Amino acid sequence: MKPFYFAKRKHQEGAPLSVKIKTRLALQLVPAAIILVALAISVPTSAQTVTTFDAPGGGTGAFQGTYATNIGPSGTIIGFSRDASDVRHGFVRSQDGSFTIFDAPGAGTAAFQGTRAYAINPSGTMTGYFIDSVNAVHGYVRSNQGVITVFDAPGAGTGPFPQGTFPFSPLIINPNGAIAGWSTDSALVSHGFLRDRNGAFTTFDAPGAGTGAGQGTFPFAISFGGEITGFYVDATNANHGCLRDKKGVITTYDVPGAGTGPGQGTFGGGLTPNRTIMGNYIDADDLSHGFVLDRNGVFTTFDAPDAGNGPLQGTIPFGINANEAITGWYVDGTDVNHGFVRDKHGAIVEFDVPGAGTGPGQGPNAYSIAPNGAVTGFFFDPDNVVHGFVREADRGALGSAKFNRQ
Secondary structure, three states: OOOEOOOOOOOOOOOOOOOOOOOOOOOEEOOOOOEEEOOOEEOOOOOOOEEEEOOOOOOOOOOOEEEEEEEOOOOOEEEEEEOOOOOEEEEEEOOOOOEEEEOOOOEOOOOOOEEEEEEEOOOOOEEEEEEEOOOOEEEEEEOOOOOEEEEOOOOOOOOOOOOEEEOOOOEOEOOOOOEEEEEEOOOOOEEEEEEOOOOOEEEEOOOOOOOOOOOEEEEEEEOOOOOEEEEEEOOOOOEEEEEEOOOOOEEEEOOOOOOOOOOOEEEEEEEOOOOOEEEEEEOOOOOEEEEEEOOOOOEEEEOOOOOOOOOOOEEEEEEEOOOOOEEEEEEOOOOOEEEEEEOOOOEEEEEOOOOOOOOOOOEEEEEEEOOOOOEEEEEEOOOOOEEEEEEOOOOOOOOOOOOOOO
């Protein structure tokens, strides 16, 4: 069968997704997939509790403010702020609502430069990237004691963005401290990397990945056991999902119904301990849909009940927890964003955040879901100022579940 696919992810702040080693193992095809289109069940939203917040120093102009990107098992939220000069700064928000602001060593202090934080593991170790004073991009890891180590993947370009090293995703560090991501070289081709807890690197390319500018391999999640999922862009600029197991074997996949044109296809984005993959795919009409792929090769596709059906609209999953609950956002028929949570049985709760704008491009972007079902992300208000939010877990069909190694 044809490999299965996941829809391409773009960070709403505007950052594009962007040595090379020969893949030792041949492409493996997943078993014949049974496509199950889930019936979206809309659950009442009356008991939802949403708290909004702003990081100290966040700007109040359009697209400035607070970008919350990840929530840990203890309720700690991380992300970054964009100040009045458009410089980025990392933050940690404790469960009591107090903030710690930090900057990676060497981070630039001009517009677009600075520190971005994306992922935190159960021990409190964080990762992300920063842009320095000459606009080069570097990765970093921050310990739970606040010690920051800067790193660059082998073969990463040293020119201005989008060259450099990108740990980008709320699922890009595992409980062991291993980090995945991609590096973009001087020819603007991207390659996957794995950095173990001791700082040793392995680089890799998915079979079929293109070698032109903007093409290559883009890891998006790493499991407890070291499996990595993401997507690759081929020579025609179509997207395909990929899964690299802990031995380095890479399997590619495409969701049935995914488009084959430039920018269309499959985007692998999340991975659970039992190897369930979630993501999105963009069809031939440029409409986004969610999917889940189980370890047996069975696909389930889904759409939020009120998602739009026009180009660039639809359902965009972004986070998954160990209990297979998924969060993300959908774009409705008027191009406004709304959050959703989907439990492992397919029940979907839609939600909005108090104060969110109702114009095109406004509304919440839900990025991460904790083991107990709490969700964090950010939203654009009517003036396009950005604020963080945390939504407590549902106590009904989507109630809390036991923490399981994530």
